[in-house]
Amino acid sequence: MSLLFADTTKVEVTKLLPPSVAQKAPWKVLVVDDEPEVHAVTRLALHDFVFANRPLQLISAYSAKEARVLLDDHADIAVILLDVVMETDHAGLDLVHHIREELGNSAVRIILRTGQAGQAPQRDVIANYDINDYKEKTELTSLRLFTSMHSSLRSYRDIIELEEGKRGLEHIIGATAHIFEYRSMISFAEGALEQLVSLLLARKNHERININSLIAKVSKDTFSVLSASGTYKNLKSVKSRADLPADLRDRIQHRSDKPHTIHSDGWLHLCLNEDDESHHLIYIDGLQELSKTDINLIDLFLRNVSITFDNLALQREVEETQREIVYRLGEAVESRSKETGNHVKRVAKISRLLAEKSGMSPEQADVILYASPLHDIGKIGIPDAILNKPGKLNAEEWEIMQTHAMLGYDMLKSSNRQILKAGAIIARDHHEKWNGAGYPAGKSGEDIDILGRITAVADVFDALGSDRCYKKAWPIEKVLALFREERGEHFDPRLVDLLFENLEAICAIREQHSDEFLGDAETPPALS
Structure with a gap:
């Protein structure tokens, strides 16, 4: 028999299997025995063995030392058929200790086979070593080997699925926390897709998959692809369902009552409802067949994403x-001054632009965007006779x-809300002057809060360039001349420089939100 198998390679996948089985990733089985005949008989007995629609890959080692090397190269060995007595009387048991204690591999199933039972009594071995089965070579018939292999692979599969399930849950917890960082709906959808793909790739059975995906904004009458990858990357310009490939269109044509659908043949979709009229669609295909564990983990992740998205949408609405x-x-304050509310919109957007250009983060710039409309909120307490007096105010x-x-x-000031707290600072400081000649506290230079300094530039620039009840808009050249003159006097010189550097963008904001004043121009009051 040894001559018959003399030229057999050490690593061999079982042959003569149906293509549907042979193409599946095989179960790796390590045969460790110093007798070549044992390897040959094992191959013969298991040549057509299939478990869970996957074949075997038999790997041969002829000593415990050689087995250690192979274990380092193949971390995913499922079963080891191990001889006890090889280089030494306890070489096999020493290898078990190496596997369980030094490698920390508790998943691989180990079946001991020995021709010298007295050298390693079965009761002692089972009690003292993490052994899954113990057979004397004389009793290990083809049927018993078949039975032992089935039970061992079933046990290994269950252990791996539990481990992968645990890792998947850990990934889901981390991924769900991570997608909270995204600030817009599209970035959230992209983040969810990124984390979902990462989860799929982390699954052992999906190491070599090529995932195709897309994200689309969908409403009753529109379908717009926002992001795409894989074979769908050429669909980024698609603006209609009719332009999608037929098979893809059929899969996403009708939304089910469920927010997501997972198909065992390797594709899934997730709907993230932005409002009653529209939603974001995440679609993925190109997956291998999904196991029950895969589907359960993905289902859990998608449920978490949907709940998180709904919560973020509600938070955004609030x-x-x-x-x-x-x-x-x-706007209410401005309307008391017989001016339209677009002034506060222009001041807000100009303030954000200056904030960004001055080095503030996008989050900080957004705070000034939403807080600056409150810069004159205190005018609610000023009598109309003074607020709307067409002439110069007396002392x-x-x-x-x-x-x-x-x-x-x-x-x-007493609010704990970030925007209202910022609004309080802006209301207090936006009439202060860089040279200390402003009000209410006569602050100067950088003692004036940056929020107030920025809003002051935006407010005065827009006010001078707009019609008011007491004046006509100044020509842009006259406005710019005043800012040159007041650089380092009324205004922070660095912010004046930024105003000039970004004048085109600032004028575009004013053009976008232009308005008409509500009163008649008369004698203007003195500039404050």
């Missing part, structure tokens, strides 16, 4: 409602007008 209230308050009236800065600050 935040946008709060921001709109802030704008409405600012007493001017003193009353100046109180609006602290009135606004006092109205907002």
Whole structure:
């Protein structure tokens, strides 16, 4: 028999199997025995063995030393058929200790085979070593080997699925936390797709898969692909379902009642509802067949993503409602001055632009965007006769007008909300001057909060260039001349420089939100 198998390679996949089986990743079985005949007989007995629609890959080692090397090269060996007595009387048991203790491999199933039972009594071995089966070579018939292999592979599969399930759950916990970082709906959808692909690739059975994916914004009448990869990357310009490949169109044509669907033949979709009229669609295919564990893990992840998305959408709705209230308050103040509310919108957007250019983070710039409309909120406490006086204010009236800065600050300062706290600072400081000649506290230089300094530039630039009840808009050349003159006097010189450097973008903001004043131009009051 040894001559018959003399030219057999050490690593061999079972042959003569149906293509549907032979193409599957095989179960790796390590045969460790110093007798070549044992290897040959084992191959003969297991040549057509199949478990869970996957064949075997038999790997041969002729000593415990050789087995150690192969174990380092093949971390995914499922079963070891191990001889006890080889180089030494206890070489096999020493190898078991190496596997369990030094390699920390508790998953691989070990079947001991010995021709010298007295050298390793079965009861002692089972009690003292993590052995899954113990057979004397004389009793290991083809049928018993078949039975032992089935039970061992079943046990190995279950252990691996439990381990992968645990790792998958850990990945889901981390991934769900990670996608909270995304600030927009599309970035959230892209983040969810990225984490989902990462989860799939982390699964052992998906190491060599090529995933195809796309994200689309979908409403009743529109379908727009926002992002795509793999074979779908050429679909990024698609604006209609009709332009999709037929098979893809059929899969996503009708939304089910469930927010997501996972198909065992290797594709899935997830719908993230943005509002009653539209949703984001995540679609993935190109997966291998999904196991029950795969499907359960993906289902759990997608449920978490859906819940998180719904919570973020609700949070966004609350935040946008709060921001709109802030704008409405600012507009209400402006309307008392017989001006339209677009002034506060322009000031807000110009302030954000200057904030970004000055080095603030996008988050900080957004705070000033939403807080700056409150810069004159204190004017609510100023009598109409003073607020809308067409002529120059007298000293007493001017003193009353100046109180609006602290009135606004006092109205907002006790809030714990970031935007309202920022609004309080802006209301207080946006009439201070770089040279210390402003009000209410006569602060100078960088003692004036940066939020106030930025809003001051945006407010004065827009006010001078706009029609008011007491004046006509200044020509842009006259406005710029004033800012050159007041650089380092009224205004932070660095912010004035940024104003000039970004003048085109700032003028575009004013053009986008242009308005008409609500009163008649008369004699302007003195500039404050």
